[in-house]
Amino acid sequence: MAHLKKALYQAHALAQSVVKAGDAVIDATMGNGYDTLFLAQLVGENGRVYAFDIQELALQRTHQRLQEAGCLDRCRLILEGHQHMDKHVEEPVKLVMFNLGYLPKGDHSIGTRYETTRQAVEKALGLIADDGLVILVVYYGGDSGFEERDQILAYLNGLDARKYSVMKTEFINQINCPPLLIAIEKNLPD
Amino acid sequence: MAHLKKALYQAHALAQSVVKAGDAVIDATMGNGYDTLFLAQLVGENGRVYAFDIQELALQRTHQRLQEAGCLDRCRLILEGHQHMDKHVEEPVKLVMFNLGYLPKGDHSIGTRYETTRQAVEKALGLIADDGLVILVVYYGGDSGFEERDQILAYLNGLDARKYSVMKTEFINQINCPPLLIAIEKNLPD
Numbered sequence: 001m002a003h004l005k006k007a008l009y010q011a012h013a014l015a016q017s018v019v020k021a022g023d024a025v026i027d028a029t030m031g032n033g034y035d036t037l038f039l040a041q042l043v044g045e046n047g048r049v050y051a052f053d054i055q056e057l058a059l060q061r062t063h064q065r066l067q068e069a070g071c072l073d074r075c076r077l078i079l080e081g082h083q084h085m086d087k088h089v090e091e092p093v094k095l096v097m098f099n100l101g102y103l104p105k106g107d108h109s110i111g112t113r114y115e116t117t118r119q120a121v122e123k124a125l126g127l128i129a130d131d132g133l134v135i136l137v138v139y140y141g142g143d144s145g146f147e148e149r150d151q152i153l154a155y156l157n158g159l160d161a162r163k164y165s166v167m168k169t170e171f172i173n174q175i176n177c178p179p180l181l182i183a184i185e186k187n188l189p190d
Numbered sequence: 191m192a193h194l195k196k197a198l199y200q201a202h203a204l205a206q207s208v209v210k211a212g213d214a215v216i217d218a219t220m221g222n223g224y225d226t227l228f229l230a231q232l233v234g235e236n237g238r239v240y241a242f243d244i245q246e247l248a249l250q251r252t253h254q255r256l257q258e259a260g261c262l263d264r265c266r267l268i269l270e271g272h273q274h275m276d277k278h279v280e281e282p283v284k285l286v287m288f289n290l291g292y293l294p295k296g297d298h299s300i301g302t303r304y305e306t307t308r309q310a311v312e313k314a315l316g317l318i319a320d321d322g323l324v325i326l327v328v329y330y331g332g333d334s335g336f337e338e339r340d341q342i343l344a345y346l347n348g349l350d351a352r353k354y355s356v357m358k359t360e361f362i363n364q365i366n367c368p369p370l371l372i373a374i375e376k377n378l379p380d
Contacts, residue, residue, distance in 0.1 A: 002375060002378075003204065003207060003208050003321070003323055003373075003375050004323075004355055014193065017193060018193050133193055156362060157362050160363075161363050164363065165194055165361055165363070166361060166362050166363040167359065167360070168362045170358055171358075172343070172356050172357075173346060173347050173348065173349045173351050173355070174355065185193050185194050
């Protein structure tokens with residue numbers, strides 16, 4: 001059994017340590033709705049999940065997944081690019097979660113792109129509560145290429161160190177480009 | 191309260207998830223003995239901790255710390271460079287822990303150096319059990335410089351991806367060079 005966990009597992013563990021029942025959270029990249037459901041279960045029946053995608057099919061699949069799990073009531077599925085999340089969310093959120101690049105076995109016709117991703121991360125940083133977290137699981141290599149990863153890392157490297165801490169976890173000697181994990185939190189005065 | 195934990199905290203959490211009572215482990219950089227005591231408490235009264243340092247003063251301080259905590263019985267304090275750990279350890283170990291560079295507020299007259307560190311990591315990889323872990327907390331910048339960090343990362347980048355997974359966690363936008371965490375485990379056949 002491996003002790004070192006994959007990025008998505010670590011992302012979920014971080015989310016579980018941050019999100020409490022009743023919280024509001026954002027799934028910035030709905031896709032097939034796996035994370036939307038995960039988050040809906042985390043926030044519980046009194047919580048709220050705002051989930052974004054630009055593909056109608058994503059909303060349909062996620063709607064069905066949430067309905068089957070009995071979690072639809074606490075979720076808002078929004079057909080719009082995540083760079084506009086601030087238009088739809090009017091409360092501080094505990095967590096914003098991104099999956100960037102093409103997901104393995106996912107639909108490769110539409111993926112995230114740096115310019116809109118950066119705008120979305122900026123909006124996310126404006127929406128999180130003081131004790132909130134922004135988590136990015138970044139798929140790269142293969143069909144996704146390295147460009148979005150390199151650009152988003154350059155942007156995050158430049159985030160004001162007084163305001164934010166940016167943690168990056170990656171497997172450095174692997175040839176199959178396992179996803180990397182990024183987590184961002186606000187630095188609060190002691 | 192920060193959700194993103196510092197490298198040493200994460201290193202201890204990883205150690206706690208891996209080491210069980212009765213295990214044998216290695217503290218490759220004894221120093222003031224804080225980690226030696228931490229590991230001695232983890233392995234319990236039936237476990238064994240092999241701890242290395244080249245400074246007599248490190249052994250004296252660690253001896254006292256362990257004695258005060260009632261953990262001396264399970265520890266072997268060895269006055270020799272960690273690159274020779276295989277001469278003193280004749281059983282598989284669950285964990286080998288390194289602190290590299292100068293420790294903050296530590297004695298800056300002697301620090302770890304790349305060439306011996308690399309030899310010690312190679313020995314460590316040969317000594318860990320199949321489900322064992324090698325953990326490195328790497329202090330850099332300031333008095334430690336960047337050379338040992340860059341060289342050890344280059345070496346670990348080149349480790350055979352079929353045999354080992356190397357995970358690196360770091361804070362990427364900070365100006366005060368917080369330590370980085372590296373963990374290495376064996377890849378076992380499924």
